[in-house]
Amino acid sequence: MKQCPKCNRDVQPTEETCPHCGIVFAKYYKYHGNSSTPAAERPQVVIQIDPAADTLFGNDTYRDNEAVFLGRCLLLPGFLLWSWLLITPGLASNSAGESFLHLVNLPFHEAGHLIFRPFGQFITSLGGTLGQIMMPMICMLTLLLKTRDPYGAGLCLWWVGENFLDIAPYINDARAGQLPLLGGNFGHSAPYGFHDWEYLLTESDLLAQDHLLAKLAQLIGAMLMIASLIGCGYVLLKQRQALTNSKPE
Known part of the structure; x- marks a missing residue:
């Protein structure tokens, strides 16, 4: 039996x-x-752990691609320099607003107003800012979780930070209304509600804090950009280790 x-x-x-x-x-x-x-x-199941891999940055589709590694190495110094040029001039310079990336962010800003319109006027006004922040975040999550490209995801996080720098002067302009708005209007002469952050801060009783909130947005943006570049550098380090380990001795 x-x-x-x-x-x-x-x-x-x-x-x-x-x-x-x-x-x-x-x-x-x-x-x-x-x-x-x-x-x-009995057949034995052996689990091999790649020393170059970790849960967040090591799962890299392009880890063993030397051409991609070289391209990433060339991109990183460019983004470091670009970050310096955007961050160091400070809030008053509106360096992000003068950058060509402002024209890239603008369609997502306007699309945000349309997407959030069903949720009322306050959320519609906030939707412009949400739209231009959400788009690079969606790209970041797609690259990180779907494409398995942590380096690309890091650059999208940099883009999120750049959008905070782009928003900061707009917040700072809530009381002054001196920035040119879409359609050739200015905040000081446009109808109430046309300037997003004048409306948002007025309705929230925070208009007097516009400069403080703008500085906070600037700081968050700078920190995200710096953190993203550190993360990209870490991805390059892991990729270099993987490429070195894969070469025949």
Whole structure:
């Protein structure tokens, strides 16, 4: 007699299925192994851990691609210089607003107003800012989770930070209304509600804090940009280790 591995009842050795619980022994042993087989004869499952991989940055689709590695190495200094040019002039310079990226962010800003319009005037006004922040965040998550490109995701995080720098002068202009708005209007002469942050801060009783909130947005943007470039540098370090380890000795 032999024992059924599922219900533990005795079964004739010639039986292919258990008459008590109905399992097919061949299928069961295929996935669970035969406990009667000596441990030394059972197939062993070996899990290999790549020392260059980790949960966030190591799962890189392009980790073993030397051409991609070189391209990434060339991009990083450019983004470092670009960050310096955008961050160091300060809030008053509106360096992000004068950058060509402002024209890239603008369609997402306007689309945000349309997307959030069903949620009322306040959220519609806030939707412009949400739209231009959400787009690079969606790109970042897609690259990180779907494409498995942590370096590209890091650059999208840089883009999120740049959008905070782009928004900061707009917040700072809530009371002054001196920045040119879409359509050639200015905040000081446009109808109430046309200048997003004048409306948002007035409705929130925070208009007097516009400069403080603008500085906070500037700081968040700078920190995100710096953090993203550090992350990109870490990805390059991991990729270099993987490429070195993959080369024949």
